[in-house]
Amino acid sequence: MGFTIKICGVRDAETARVAVEAGADRLGLVFFEKSPRHLAFEGAGAVVADIRRFAPDVRVVGLMVDPPDDEAQAAVGAGVDELQLHGRETPDRLGEIRRLTERPVWKALGVSSPADAARAGDYASVAAGVFFDAKPAAADDRPGGLGRRFDLAALEGYDGAAPWVLSGGLDPDNVAGAVAAARAISGFAGVDVSSGVESAPGVKDHARIREFVRAARAAMGA
Numbered sequence: 001m002g003f004t005i006k007i008c009g010v011r012d013a014e015t016a017r018v019a020v021e022a023g024a025d026r027l028g029l030v031f032f033e034k035s036p037r038h039l040a041f042e043g044a045g046a047v048v049a050d051i052r053r054f055a056p057d058v059r060v061v062g063l064m065v066d067p068p069d070d071e072a073q074a075a076v077g078a079g080v081d082e083l084q085l086h087g088r089e090t091p092d093r094l095g096e097i098r099r100l101t102e103r104p105v106w107k108a109l110g111v112s113s114p115a116d117a118a119r120a121g122d123y124a125s126v127a128a129g130v131f132f133d134a135k136p137a138a139a140d141d142r143p144g145g146l147g148r149r150f151d152l153a154a155l156e157g158y159d160g161a162a163p164w165v166l167s168g169g170l171d172p173d174n175v176a177g178a179v180a181a182a183r184a185i186s187g188f189a190g191v192d193v194s195s196g197v198e199s200a201p202g203v204k205d206h207a208r209i210r211e212f213v214r215a216a217r218a219a220m221g222a
Contacts, residue, residue, distance in 0.1 A: 003220050004165065004190035005213055008063065009037030009202065013050035018206045020055040022213040027051065028061045028084065028194070031075055036202035037194065041074045048079035061106070069100055076101045084108060084131065095126040104128035108167070110135030111154045121161035129163035131192055149174075152181050160187025171196030172211035179219035191216050 007019040008028030016027050029044050030037040039047070048060055062080035064071065066087030075083060083101060085094065086108040098105045107123045108131040109116060120130045132155065134148035149169030158164070166182050170193045182188045195201070197208040 002189075005216050006061065006165065006190065006192040007197065007204075007209060007212075008061075008167075008192055008194040009035075009198075010204065011037060011039055011047070011202065013047055015204045015206065015209070016047065016051045016058075017054055018204075019209050019213070020051075020058050022210045023217060024058070024209075024213055025190075026059045026061050026082075028063050028192070029078075029080065030063045031067070031071070032063065032065050032086075041078045044075075044078040044080075052079070067097070069097075072097050072101050076103060082106060082128065091122050091126050094123060098126060106131060106165075108133055111150050113154050114157055117155050117158045120158070120164060124162040127162055129165060129189055131165045131167045134168040149178075152178075152185070155182075155185050158185055158187065160185075163187050163189040165190045165192050167192035169196065170212070172208055172215050175212055176215045176219035179216055183220065 004025040006026035006028055007024045009030055010016050010027045019027055029039050032038055051058060051060060059081045061082045061084050062075035063084045063086060064075060066089060082104045083097065084106040094105050094107055105127055106129055107127045109119055111117050111132045112135040116135060117132065123130060134150040164187050166178060170178055170191055175191060179191060193212055197205055197212050199205040
């Protein structure tokens with residue numbers, strides 16, 4: 001796959017339009033009640049319908065955490081093109097959800113050591129790719145979206161078994177340096193941002209979205 005930029009935590013069509021016009025390839029909708037970016041399935045359907053009118057080719061990704069079958073199907077009913085799973089889903093469960101929904105499924109993995117990154121290989125045969133994010137602490141009530149970076153040294157030796165997207169703690173000021181470092185690691189496929197383009201939790205800053213996409217594209221030369 002080519003270099004992708006995903007803006008996650010989109011909650012309204014206006015923000016989606018800004019992200020698409022800036023050059024984002026993927027828009028993430030969060031279906032997780034503990035997140036300040038949570039969308040109900042019903043509201044998500046209206047947002048996706050608006051997105052289809054002005055950006056039919058952009059990929060809409062539904063972020064979920066250990067979804068039961070009915071919720072995975074509800075996300076598809078809302079119109080998402082892909083799913084991104086942030087829970088304790090095993091490779092077998094990922095495959096089940098992929099077959100059930102007939103959608104590509106990504107796996108998010110918390111990383112703090114090379115052993116964490118190596119787990120991506122377990123998902124390579126069933127996942128569209130993986131998102132490498134900072135590993136949550138025991139006290140955290142969410143598995144991601146925490147605005148923390150991790151040391152890319154943890155990916156040293158990663159063999160690119162699955163394409164991977166860098167997530168966690170990125171913002172318009174640091175994304176260029178992050179891309180420059182990440183592109184040397186096998187399988188690097190893009191960047192993902194949420195809190196780094198917000199003015200408050202769950203409130204997207206349109207200027208920061210534009211700045212982020214511009215900086216990421218320039219750093220990648222894409």
